[in-house]
Amino acid sequence: MSIGEEIYQVRGREERFHGRVFSVVTDQVAMPEGRVVARDYLRHVGxxxxxxxxxxxxxxxxxxxxxxxxxxxxxxxxxxxxxxxxxxxxxxxxxxxxxxxxxxxxxxxxxxxxxxxxxxxxxxxxxxxxxxxxxxxxxxxxxxxxxxxxxxxxxxxxxxxxxxxxxxxxxxxxxxxxxxxxxxxxxxxxxxxxxxxxxxx
Known part of the structure; x- marks a missing residue:
C-alpha cells in the first residue's frame, strides 16, 4: 500500500460529467490531520x-x-x-x-x-x-x-x-x-x- 492510499483515503465519489474521453468527479478525501475535503478532477482513459x-x-x-x-x-x-x-x-x-x-x-x-x-x-x-x-x-x-x-x-x-x-x-x-x-x-x-x-x- 502506498503512502497516498494509507493517508489520503477516498471516502466518497460523485461523478459530475461523463464523456467519451474523460469524466469529471468530486472525491471526498481524508487529509493527514483527519479533515475530509472535496477534490475535483478529470478521470482520463489514458x-x-x-x-x-x-x-x-x-x-x-x-x-x-x-x-x-x-x-x-x-x-x-x-x-x-x-x-x-x-x-x-x-x-x-x-x-x-x-x-x-x-x-x-x-x-x-x-x-x-x-x-x-x-x-x-x-x-x-x-x-x-x-x-x-x-x-x-x-x-x-x-x-x-x-x-x-x-x-x-x-x-x-x-x-x-x-x-x-x-x-x-x-x-x-x-x-x-x-x-x-x-x-x-x-x-x-x-x-x-x-x-x-x-x-x-
Missing part, C-alpha cells in the same frame, strides 16, 4: 504517444488544431487508449499508422508522463519508434474532423529540441518526448525500456 525517428535522425511531428487553446500545435503522433483489450504498444503502433501513414519495425518505451496531476489522472506512455516505412496506399486510415487537417512535418531531432526552447513547441507530451529522445540518444539509447514494461505503480 493515452499513448510516439517519437518516430527515421534513419536520418528526423522526427515526425504533426500540426493539429486544438480547440481548447484555439490554435494548431506541433505534436507527436498520439491517441487514446479507447479500443477494448488493446495493449498500449499496439495502440501506439495503431496511432502511428493512422496519423502518419507509417509503420515501425520496433518500438521501445521512452518515458511515462502524468500530464497534469493537479487536475487529472491522465497518464500518457511515450514510445520511441524506429525502422519506419510507409503504410500501403490501400490500407491508409481515413482521417476526419481535426485529424483531416493535420500537417505532417519532418524535423531533425536537434532542431525539434530547439523548437521546444524557442516556444514553437508547447504541447506537453511532445516536449517531454523530444527531450527524452534527445537525452536517450546521447546515452546510446541505454535508457530505453521494453515496450511492455509495467506501468508506474
Amino acid at each position: 493515452a499513448v504517444g510516439v517519437v518516430a525517428i527515421d534513419e536520418h535522425d528526423r522526427v515526425a511531428l504533426l500540426r493539429q488544431y486544438r480547440h481548447p487553446v484555439g490554435r494548431p500545435l506541433w505534436e507527436l503522433p498520439a491517441g487514446l487508449i479507447d479500443v477494448a483489450g488493446e495493449e498500449m504498444p499496439a495502440a501506439a503502433l495503431r496511432e502511428l499508422a493512422e496519423e502518419t501513414d507509417l509503420v515501425a519495425e520496433r518500438i521501445e518505451l521512452l518515458v511515462d508522463l502524468h500530464t497534469s496531476p493537479g487536475c487529472s489522472n491522465e497518464l500518457i506512455r511515450i514510445y520511441l519508434a524506429r525502422g519506419l516505412s510507409s503504410v500501403a496506399e490501400l490500407n491508409r486510415h481515413e482521417r476526419r474532423d481535426e485529424e483531416a487537417g493535420m500537417q505532417l512535418g519532418w524535423f531533425d531531432l536537434d532542431d525539434a529540441v530547439e523548437m521546444v526552447f524557442s516556444g514553437k513547441i508547447t504541447n506537453g507530451p511532445c516536449v517531454a518526448g523530444l527531450l527524452a529522445a534527445a537525452r536517450s540518444r546521447a546515452q546510446g539509447w541505454a535508457s530505453l525500456r521494453p515496450a511492455s514494461a509495467p506501468l508506474p505503480s
Whole structure:
C-alpha cells in the first residue's frame, strides 16, 4: 500500500460529467490531520504517444488544431487508449499508422508522463519508434474532423529540441518526448525500456 492510499483515503465519489474521453468527479478525501475535503478532477482513459525517428535522425511531428487553446500545435503522433483489450504498444503502433501513414519495425518505451496531476489522472506512455516505412496506399486510415487537417512535418531531432526552447513547441507530451529522445540518444539509447514494461505503480 502506498503512502497516498494509507493517508489520503477516498471516502466518497460523485461523478459530475461523463464523456467519451474523460469524466469529471468530486472525491471526498481524508487529509493527514483527519479533515475530509472535496477534490475535483478529470478521470482520463489514458493515452499513448510516439517519437518516430527515421534513419536520418528526423522526427515526425504533426500540426493539429486544438480547440481548447484555439490554435494548431506541433505534436507527436498520439491517441487514446479507447479500443477494448488493446495493449498500449499496439495502440501506439495503431496511432502511428493512422496519423502518419507509417509503420515501425520496433518500438521501445521512452518515458511515462502524468500530464497534469493537479487536475487529472491522465497518464500518457511515450514510445520511441524506429525502422519506419510507409503504410500501403490501400490500407491508409481515413482521417476526419481535426485529424483531416493535420500537417505532417519532418524535423531533425536537434532542431525539434530547439523548437521546444524557442516556444514553437508547447504541447506537453511532445516536449517531454523530444527531450527524452534527445537525452536517450546521447546515452546510446541505454535508457530505453521494453515496450511492455509495467506501468508506474
